[in-house]
Amino acid sequence: MRKIITCTLVALIAIGMIFAQGLKEEKASFPDPEKTIKIICPQGAGGGTDTQTRQLAEAMKAVSGFDNIIVENITGGSTGIGTNAVIDAEADGYTLLMYGTYVICGTMTGNTDGFEKLDFITGLDLELFLIAVKSDSRFKSLDDVIKHAKKNPGKVTLGNAGATATTGVVAYGLNVALDSIFNVVSFNGGKELIPAVIGGHCDVGIFSQSEVKANIDQLTPIAFLGDDHSIVPEFSNVPTLAEAGYPDLKVPGGCFRGICTTQGTPKEAKAWLADTIEKAFNTESFQGWLRTNGLLSQFTKLDEFDKFNDDLVETMKPILKATGLAKGKYAN
Template identity: 30%
Template sequence: MKLKSIFSGLAATALIASLVGCGSGNSSAPSGDQAAGEAEAYPKKQIELIVPYAAGGGTDAVARAFADSANKVLPQSIGVVNKTGGGGAVGMSEGAKAKPDGYKLTLVTVEMTTLPPLGLATFKPDDFKPVARLNADPAAITVSADAPWNTIEEFVAYAKENPGKVRIGNSGTGAIWHLAATALEQKIDTKFNHIPFDGANPAVTALLGGHIEAVSVSPAEVAAQVEAGKLKMLAVMADERLPKFKDVPTMKEKGIDLSIGTWRGIAVPKDTPDNVVTVLKDAAKKVTEDKAFTDVLEKMNLGVSYADDAAFSEAVKKDSELFTKLVSDLGLKK
């Protein structure tokens, strides 16, 4: 019996289309237009943002402020999850290995480029695709208010005439502020006596107590003492002067080509589609322009510093090369 004698022409057409679909091996596969539409719909569910450090710190505050402001511009909410351990290695490792669909982001920090060469992380910077930088804070050379140096030139001259005599406190051997001071001593061709502390705050306390001559931590970590007249900031390792410290020169102004510090930004696994990155990049740009976000950072003396995916990627590459060399020079790799 012929097929058309059993089914109407319309039913036969539907059956044949179904059979052809089955023969393709994927009857449920969306068309090109449908797939594009689904991609454009991102995000369609809640997004998770990994913070690789404990709740309550500066990185956590930036992440939560970002999520709060991003929830105003994205159709789905962002939930912050703290994954601590290994100085940031645990959380960033999980973020690097996440499914590259845009639903698990990582609040990465400069340690993304320092932990791998130190041998303290299984991931590499290339395992991430940078989306946007949100914040950046340079290192600064800060001394006691009664120190004999009133300019960075005087400080450098003394350090060069007295190698190893200037004790500079940092937040731990191999940490960003240690590497910043090391980069400076290489630039000016001298040696400092690097004194490690368990964080920046103890280093600043030691400086206030006269136990060391300087610290190389961020302006945010000495701002209160500088404003109170207990400390004086001689120079910042930044490309431009900081709005809150307009009288403090940059190293570059003084002929020392050095720009180094910490930063925080959003990153996704390396194979994440470009359309997803675009959505997140645009959202991040709006976040950094949101007063609620900028107020949180200003309260903590943290600098808002937006950079899109291309600029952020270039900065990550530059820092990765810098810190890999520094770690090698210091012989710090585990």
């Protein structure tokens, strides 16, 4: 008898606790001041993506008054490990991913389930890519490079930051479109590509705009890869691919960045995040930072961003397939 009473009491207390928890959860609104919003940057601390993540986190704190926002760098697996950490996190809106073109590459090359298992919050901006040579190179224009490479197939080396990095995909995409006239060489990130081009070990490189800007005395940009012009004064005279005489070459023109979260996150959390990021994006400090670094605004929100991403994926599909890097359904 005593056992039955004890069991009933324990069961009642347990049910009571579950109800109490449920009531508490119902009342809790996003964000809970006891919790921390973590923005995972899948690239190393110190790079362009990391710097932008930290700028955004600071702007978010300023506009929302919510101070528990931190940045975590989870690197490796060509950004796949950081992306997977967000995919596997609890779908409560407290784990965000600094999404980028690199995640699209990672999804198609099979390193992560990537965009298929993420919810889209906001698109942010585009960092332009450009082709550059060392300042005393014999090549003065993109036309010089391509004409020389056509005459001597396989002799001109075209460097990029890694086979599965976005600049790698762009390099292979260019080469496929130009009947493999280049010797495409992948380096271990910009930190090895920049000295290799400046030091004359590699003829031509594909860089992000900020990398060239930081080394403008030693690198000469010869063309932007997309259709967009730079807002950086130093690069105002650099032609786009079309202006350089190659309107038919279509490759991703830069690295797009945005914020995603774990799939299945409640709508109200996503709405709060999207609104806060929009306000942060529009602050004078963040906009000033974008301008200083020459990044182009491409703000989109929730469904709009989803649609934008679909278009981006469609542009990249044929390139990844042609390069042979695509895996699974993207290879067919």
